Amino acid sequence: MTVLEAAVPTPLPSPLRAALADRFGDRFSTAAAVRDHHGKDDSHHAVQPPDAVVFARSTDDVAFAVAECARHRVPVIPFGAGTSIEGHVQAVHGGVSIDLAGMNRVLAVRPGDMDATVEAGVTRQQLERELKGTGLFFAVDPGADATLGGMAATAASGTTTVRYGTMRDNVISLVAVLPDGSVARTGGRARKSAAGYDLTSLFVGSEGTLGVVTELAVRLHPVPEAVAAAVCAFQDLAEAVESVVQAVQAGVPVARSELLDATAMRAVNRYSGLAYVESPTVFFEFHGTEAEVTAHGEVVQDVCRSLGGSAFRYARRQEERRRLWKARHDAYPALLALRPGGRGLTTDVCVPVSRLAQCIAESIEEMNAAKVPWGIVGHAGDGNFHVAFVLDMDSPEEVAEAEGFNERMIARALAMDGTCTGEHGIGIGKRRYLEAEHGAAGVAAMRAVKQALDPLGIMNPGKVLP
């Protein structure tokens, strides 16, 4: 461990321990169960517990904890809901995990500005509940009930990104505790600003390595008057992808466009007792007025037909839509159930949409030789797809096989002008790909920024930068 990696004495230096225990009382813990819980996320990466956990209730709490850790050069790891999937919260060099789940107040909802200000520990579903009746909704949906602070830190996105963007597009500004314990507000709530460097975007996706996000102003969108869903099965995957590309090019503002491969469809049929056609399938959702979603459905049906799609189904009422989309919602647990006791290793490349079909096809050709089960779920409109490998984590051979496929898939995506991670982030899992994607000069610039803002190297060390 180099100095930059903030070698940590374990256990914590006793003055730090005393300072934290004094301020946080029973919100300071070194219990093994608490530490273990904070040393893992939803990924296949091994548990690496921090030396202690503090449960923050305010930005002041966080500033205090960070300043104390800075004084003693002890790592700080922000923790939200623990739903990230590249080992973002693992305490690879020990240190203090700051749990933000208790910072869960929705501070303001402003229908007139279509925005809300929330503490970092507010979860996506909590915000959804609190927005009921306002006619507005928060549009980033990564699947998990993550905290909004965690979603900002990891630049999360998901099924609705094709229409509403990622966290980068939906965070207006934020409050962050910097590595020296000072507190920065990265902007106001104006819909746009050209005032200086874009600190908001710098913090979104920085995975806790530049500071701790404690508060966010986020965009809201009007709840559409009407929502419609459609599903269509295709002979092969290239046509399924093409249906989404052509729909978008035809000007249909597709709200969701999810791709499942034949394996995923088979897995869902088995898991949920359903009877979908077991071939590549696209799930669409449309938002608009009644007239608009009807028109969108018609355009997309034409597109699907012209590409040889079959079993096209369209639904308007919520219950029908839910039934139609059930396969998509169940896809991940269904894939895991292909192998009882298996654990998912999930890839996350994203390429320009014109290359998506080819990227998937070349990956499949190779993966057909895999010994472990796998299936594909993709956010087709974004050019982003996930292969879930279902592994026996006790088998190094299986892990190595899956990692080999992932590595070659990433090389393939980068050669197509894509990225090694569309939405899961770098964490500890993808640091070795950063230079291949950004080049030496790009990584040097990132490292310079990291060194400038966190000269002691205490903020979530061992993440993002190789």
Add this chain to the structure above:
Amino acid sequence: MTVLEAAVPTPLPSPLRAALADRFGDRFSTAAAVRDHHGKDDSHHAVQPPDAVVFARSTDDVAFAVAECARHRVPVIPFGAGTSIEGHVQAVHGGVSIDLAGMNRVLAVRPGDMDATVEAGVTRQQLERELKGTGLFFAVDPGADATLGGMAATAASGTTTVRYGTMRDNVISLVAVLPDGSVARTGGRARKSAAGYDLTSLFVGSEGTLGVVTELAVRLHPVPEAVAAAVCAFQDLAEAVESVVQAVQAGVPVARSELLDATAMRAVNRYSGLAYVESPTVFFEFHGTEAEVTAHGEVVQDVCRSLGGSAFRYARRQEERRRLWKARHDAYPALLALRPGGRGLTTDVCVPVSRLAQCIAESIEEMNAAKVPWGIVGHAGDGNFHVAFVLDMDSPEEVAEAEGFNERMIARALAMDGTCTGEHGIGIGKRRYLEAEHGAAGVAAMRAVKQALDPLGIMNPGKVLP
């Protein structure tokens, strides 16, 4: 001048001069007329010529010039079309202006990905011409025929931002020459990425202070099947603003929503011999299918009526739309014509839309006592408005009066959670407001980033940071 500000010997050190003259030949100039042209933009700020100008044709040219300037610690000022309006290109510490207008190739247009890759010197209108027949358009329109590199550097936006976003939303990735002459590509062309710090967003809006943008991948959008325009006059400005807020909340994806005050309407009538109602007026534009734009027009007409709007007019055909929108297009020259020989000093605050009416009203109340003529043009859907003061630049009193109004308007906007600049940038004109907006910690973080990436302080010194 401190070391950070890169004190420059004038004339250029002779080895630098020789190196540039040798590489660039007749694309290297120290002629007074050339230097003067590169020492000013479209603002009221005084000319400050560089010591020399090089005309770049490639990223390699730029890298060479920057590396040579770094060796001799001489400032570098990137120059596009010179249409910025906060003194971005003034060579306040002398140095070498790098003119990018010759880097004007559209390198690729990819309908399948709805993106294009362009050199930094391609102008907005040039790209528009080259996109004819593709069914796609580039959506950021700041009015001026700026270069795309300049628009990225200044985080430009404009009339269509309410629907299509700013340059921050429309630049996918870029190539930048860093202050040491190395070349960084900030990403690929995937629609989203969570791979490391968002260098793209860091460079967009950095105004040439972190490096020189030489190439960009930008998003394109489908040309809408139908475009419609509407205009409505209101008794007072608050109702005009409210009409836009309510239209957006009703789910109408307004493509443009421009506000002119009574003075601006009067100025246009006089300038162009028109007969608009001389009261606060909103100009709308809708993009969609025929059915959609008809429906949008109806919703907006209802909204306008309920707010006491009058003289509502709606147009579908291009010629009619152009006539309807003429006032908006002529607004700036018409305001300048209020005073022959006058020069514009234009404010640029942006606030949450719920505060826009109040911010404008309070500003007007104060400005009613102004000795110089002024009028208002606003991008109402963004909460952004401009007051154009028409000044005799030889009168220090007039300049001081306008700057006083601007200063108090900025304080008002910041108190409303807004920004000192929605789209014009900081340049030399607004450095003193940066700390009021971002706080000491925010400016310290920006300064740390600047110092990390440009330790010699050669990149466009005297801009952005106070």
